[in-house]
Amino acid sequence: MDKKEPLLLIFTRNPELGKCKTRLAAKIGDVPALEIYKFLLSHTVGITKDLEVEKHVYYSESVWTDDVWNDQTYKKQVQRGADLGLRMQYAFENGFNSGFQKIIIIGSDMYDLSQGDLEEAFELLETHDFVVGPAEDGGFYLLGMKSLKVKLFQNKSWGTETVLSDTLEDLKTEKVFMLPVKNDVDRYEDIKDIEAFQSYLKHIKE
Template structure:
């Protein structure tokens, strides 16, 4: 099973002033970086034992020594002028390597577990695509068995229309929708969340 499955993890290099900028507008750059590192650790925890090949795609530079264990994760650099092209290039590379089921996630989801990812791979057995809708109108997970170019183009990335436009691209295909989850972009996303209270009170 693991030889067929590939998980792509898209991540920003955790550098001061360069990640979670919308959150930083409310809590400041240092706290935003701390929260992002907390989310990265969570993402590593829920993916390290997943029975799938794992590629971590960095936004700026590949870091050899960080939370992503070099024996568990293959490290790569995102390539493309926007998020869509970067994701498409990562999917293309995975299919070229022979993987049958490929899923991409970001690294800013606290409400995601290893079981959720296993479930997403399993659902690709009976559908062409699997999509995890985010509460903000985007998606937190996208999986496919064949490359679908249209989902990566003509999108206003980071806006509430992304999920709607993506599902429109996939209309004739068999899509499996996962539960709607909340990714972390702004203070409102974590203000009431118990897991973030200690970080916010520091």
């Protein structure tokens, strides 16, 4: 494998009942929340499997084989670190230490994301040092870079609305491209008006 080709990191939770989409589950229940997460995983596979880049999936708990992530298409590892920042730093370090020169990380719960969005983000790393996809909730749904900047993974309140602003503060002297704002799926309000999710929400009374 030519290490000069780009690398896509995909962070995912093992889809287990009661362990994923907990904020969504609080409103709609554990079973529908798990079904929605599996739907989002399938969507993420759909927008990444044909990308002409190396692809590494980082599981939250343990590596699963024969699951939605095809073992021939995706290399599989387990996230390591005490918080999200350290886990992302570990994954980026692995990639750069392996010789990859353009690395992008995404989660696996972005219904708004397309294959074209990812192709564009990798292209932007030709002319920018960093690419950031801002999320509506104040975090980011995509982060790309050409060299490791450890500061990005430190001193953040992960999962809060300050992550994006703190990240951009760390990047204020860098050449950064900001992608369009998109909405990740964390809460009932994120999906209640989207047609694709209606079959999972029939039991919900407003």
